[in-house]
Amino acid sequence: MTVIYSDIPLTRPTTPLLDRLDSPAQLRSLPESELGQVADELRAYLLYSVGQSGGHFGAGLGVVELTVALHYVFNTPSDRLVWDVGHQTYPHKILTGRREELLTIRHQGGLAGFPNRSESEYDPFGVGHSSTSLSAALGMAIGSAINQPADSQPERRCVAVIGDGAMTAGMAFEAINHIAHVDLDMLVVLNDNNMSISKNVGGLATYFSKLWSSKLYNLFRESTKTLLKAFPSTSGIIRKTEELMKALVAPGIVFEELGFTYIGPIDGHNIPLLVHTLENLKQITGPVLLHVATQKGKGFSPAEKDPIGYHALNKIPTPAGKTSTPAASNAPKLLKYQQVFGNWLCDMAVNHPELIAITPAMSEGSGMVEFAERFPQQFHDVAIAEQHAVTLAAGIACEGKKPVVAIYSTFLQRAYDQLIHDVALQNLDVLFAIDRAGLVGEDGATHAGSFDISFMRCIPNMVIMAPADENETRQMLYTGYIHSGPAAVRYPRGTGPGVKIEQTMTALPIGKGRLSRQGQQVAILSFGALLPTALSVGEELDASVADMRFIKPLDTELLDQLVSDHALIVTLEENAIAGGAGAAVSEYFAQRGVVVAVLHLGLPDIFIDHATHDAQIAAAGLDAATISKRIKARLLTT
Numbered sequence: 001m002t003v004i005y006s007d008i009p010l011t012r013p014t015t016p017l018l019d020r021l022d023s024p025a026q027l028r029s030l031p032e033s034e035l036g037q038v039a040d041e042l043r044a045y046l047l048y049s050v051g052q053s054g055g056h057f058g059a060g061l062g063v064v065e066l067t068v069a070l071h072y073v074f075n076t077p078s079d080r081l082v083w084d085v086g087h088q089t090y091p092h093k094i095l096t097g098r099r100e101e102l103l104t105i106r107h108q109g110g111l112a113g114f115p116n117r118s119e120s121e122y123d124p125f126g127v128g129h130s131s132t133s134l135s136a137a138l139g140m141a142i143g144s145a146i147n148q149p150a151d152s153q154p155e156r157r158c159v160a161v162i163g164d165g166a167m168t169a170g171m172a173f174e175a176i177n178h179i180a181h182v183d184l185d186m187l188v189v190l191n192d193n194n195m196s197i198s199k200n201v202g203g204l205a206t207y208f209s210k211l212w213s214s215k216l217y218n219l220f221r222e223s224t225k226t227l228l229k230a231f232p233s234t235s236g237i238i239r240k241t242e243e244l245m246k247a248l249v250a251p252g253i254v255f256e257e258l259g260f261t262y263i264g265p266i267d268g269h270n271i272p273l274l275v276h277t278l279e280n281l282k283q284i285t286g287p288v289l290l291h292v293a294t295q296k297g298k299g300f301s302p303a304e305k306d307p308i309g310y311h312a313l314n315k316i317p318t319p320a321g322k323t324s325t326p327a328a329s330n331a332p333k334l335l336k337y338q339q340v341f342g343n344w345l346c347d348m349a350v351n352h353p354e355l356i357a358i359t360p361a362m363s364e365g366s367g368m369v370e371f372a373e374r375f376p377q378q379f380h381d382v383a384i385a386e387q388h389a390v391t392l393a394a395g396i397a398c399e400g401k402k403p404v405v406a407i408y409s410t411f412l413q414r415a416y417d418q419l420i421h422d423v424a425l426q427n428l429d430v431l432f433a434i435d436r437a438g439l440v441g442e443d444g445a446t447h448a449g450s451f452d453i454s455f456m457r458c459i460p461n462m463v464i465m466a467p468a469d470e471n472e473t474r475q476m477l478y479t480g481y482i483h484s485g486p487a488a489v490r491y492p493r494g495t496g497p498g499v500k501i502e503q504t505m506t507a508l509p510i511g512k513g514r515l516s517r518q519g520q521q522v523a524i525l526s527f528g529a530l531l532p533t534a535l536s537v538g539e540e541l542d543a544s545v546a547d548m549r550f551i552k553p554l555d556t557e558l559l560d561q562l563v564s565d566h567a568l569i570v571t572l573e574e575n576a577i578a579g580g581a582g583a584a585v586s587e588y589f590a591q592r593g594v595v596v597a598v599l600h601l602g603l604p605d606i607f608i609d610h611a612t613h614d615a616q617i618a619a620a621g622l623d624a625a626t627i628s629k630r631i632k633a634r635l636l637t638t
């Protein structure tokens with residue numbers, strides 16, 4: 001029985017057994033009877049550790065028993081254990097020699113929040129975006145099967161663990177199709193907790209729920225002892241085992257039809273059952289899908305009741321930290337860009353029944369919860385299906401309605417062809433609200449929105465805007481909404497500078513920036529939310545500062561004007577320098593035959609690791625002091 005906690009321990013719990021486990025090999029040397037205690041201690045330590053560090057929470061709690069069982073049965077790291085998304089791997093990190101370092105997770109120089117090949121040999125595949133595990137594990141199975149005699153045991157087993165949410169993505173379906181075709185030994189563990197970040201949606205989710213409530217699952221839950229007898233762990237009679245397995249297969253199951261041996265659903269919190277089932281599955285050849293039913297937030301009652309709220313947890317402030325907060329509480333409450341978007345969406349929908357908002361499984365993160373409640377007919381959560389989200393929007397636009405696709409910059413990468421081929425090429429009327437544009441802090445490189453300007457700028461028909469503050473965000477969303485054709489507004493994670501938001505919506509003139517500060521010699525062209533930094537550098541150096549607003553089309557009139565009376569043009573953006581807004585400025589000058597000194601400031605050609613956003617900005621050389629230094633250095637050679 002899982003121990004249920006109702007508080008997060010603020011001091012380190014006593015974990016005598018866990019403390020002895022520095023590798024999965026040590027776990028495997030324990031008698032099976034001690035695994036329950038390992039799981040209890042693991043959960044207690046996980047609660048404590050995430051309370052100290054902050055980070056992903058509910059998903060990890062839900063896979064404590066599964067993680068113990070997988071490392072107990074499989075010979076990791078030689079056997080490959082590939083986790084999907086990777087936000088649920090805190091227990092895996094604890095068991096694979098990173099127990100003490102878990103306290104540093106997502107902090108600069110500490111563990112990454114997701115599996116990372118350079119961090120540990122137990123992380124065979126780096127991840128952060130969902131639904132890659134099946135393809136990666138199949139690739140490993142193919143790679144390790146090469147040069148092996150056809151009839152021999154596989155050199156290593158490849159296991160993918162994928163959530164029911166991640167299973168909704170096209171990539172997962174593509175892999176399932178191919179896995180059956182290749183027909184190598186491979187285990188897919190479907191970790192089904194009925195949740196994505198929000199409630200999981202769609203036909204697949206409904207189908208999984210039906211399986212959960214089936215007689216078969218109840219049989220598994222209630223008759224564990226009988227079942228364990230039915231799964232003799234030492235049985236060498238493979239055929240018999242297979243027959244037993246087959247007998248437990250629900251008839252007509254979708255995965256069976258696709259060429260998998262399907263087992264389950266079984267209780268993912270029952271360690272003896274998990275261990276025995278996994279042991280027996282090792283005997284089965286070809287692709288196997290084990291359907292495991294788990295509960296997100298398991299073992300921490302507030303998270304069990306509110307799995308959405310406890311998807312992630314903020315660091316619990318220390319008592320010392322608490323005393324320093326009252327001063328901060330007097331500060332004006334700043335709105336997040338996501339709230340600005342959510343409020344705009346609701347305000348627009350009041351008078352625009354043709355507005356249809358689409359999210360690929362990110363309604364909380366994108367600030368759409370209120371909209372979904374108030375305008376359910378105009379809201380579509382399409383599950384983790386970015387490609388579908390974009391082409392769906394294209395289809396809606398064909399019917400003369402106005403789709404608004406709210407999508408994180410990093411996840412739009414998944415839908416690049418759809419953006420070009422389905423939307424832009426047909427010049428369809430779709431507004432993209434591109435969230436988390438720029439560096440995103442603790443989630444790190446996998447989630448950084450570093451490339452959207454570069455990859456959108458080259459697409460014909462696109463209008464691309466980058467607001468400098470909350471009010472510009474609102475007005476740009478409106479501008480993009482009433483614009484006919486594809487338009488994108490890219491805004492960052494977190495709060496804006498606190499600019500007053502005009503409730504009245506006024507369309508901005510397309511392709512027009514504004515001069516925010518008149519100075520001399522140097523003109524800083526700011527594209528987006530780094531404007532306050534540009535202004536502070538402008539003050540220090542008496543430089544001109546322009547809030548360019550539009551990346552495409554560029555305000556060429558303003559460029560002509562600035563180049564005529566400044567010696568150095570500095571472009572500033574929170575996007576890759578390569579192909580970014582600065583590159584657009586230089587291309588314009590080159591086209592016009594204008595020779596001028598240009599300094600491009602933006603994200604360098606490296607992946608920037610997890611840290612606070614401020615630290616990441618400093619690592620990119622985009623803090624005010626470094627910008628000022630770089631400009632001064634450049635002036636010396638101009």
Ligand SMILES: Cc1ncc(C[n+]2csc(CCOP(=O)(O)OP(=O)(O)O)c2C)c(N)n1
Binds near residue numbers: 129166296361384411
């Ligand atoms: C391509 C992509 N889109 C969206 C996300 C954001 N995201 C992270 S976890 C998650 C839910 C995953 O659900 P599931 O696979 O069921 O795992 P659970 O959290 O329920 O354990 C989502 C949508 C992502 N990581 N990758």
